[in-house]
Amino acid sequence: MSSSDTTSDLSQLIRYSLTIDNLSDEQSVGRARAALTGLTLIVDQIEAGTPGRAEVATMHAETPGTDDIRLALRAEGFELLDISRQVG
Numbered sequence: 486m487s488s489s490d491t492t493s494d495l496s497q498l499i500r501y502s503l504t505i506d507n508l509s510d511e512q513s514v515g516r517a518r519a520a521l522t523g524l525t526l527i528v529d530q531i532e533a534g535t536p537g538r539a540e541v542a543t544m545h546a547e548t549p550g551t552d553d554i555r556l557a558l559r560a561e562g563f564e565l566l567d568i569s570r571q572v573g
Contacts, residue, residue, distance in 0.1 A: 499545070500570070501526075502540055502569045503554070503558075503567070505517060505538070506537075507564060509534075514533050517531060519561075521554070524548075525549070526542065529542060551568050554568065
């Protein structure tokens with residue numbers, strides 16, 4: 486069952502693991518962090534690399550969604566290569 490199929494998700498921590506292209510240096514890490522926190526996500530980890538990776542979390546299942554995250558990163562010049570979602 487998908488984690489978005491239950492209303493109990495509305496009060497649980499939602500974690501996202503992101504794989505991000507173009508996250509290559511400290512300046513780009515700062516821009517990506519700002520884009521993600523601008524969505525009210527808690528940034529647990531973010532690191533540059535080929536590709537870069539980030540671990541973020543939120544307390545609400547409805548927003549931000551994967552499309553919101555993808556668009557916010559794209560607006561800063563990043564491409565979201567992969568995203569996974571875990572409840573709890």
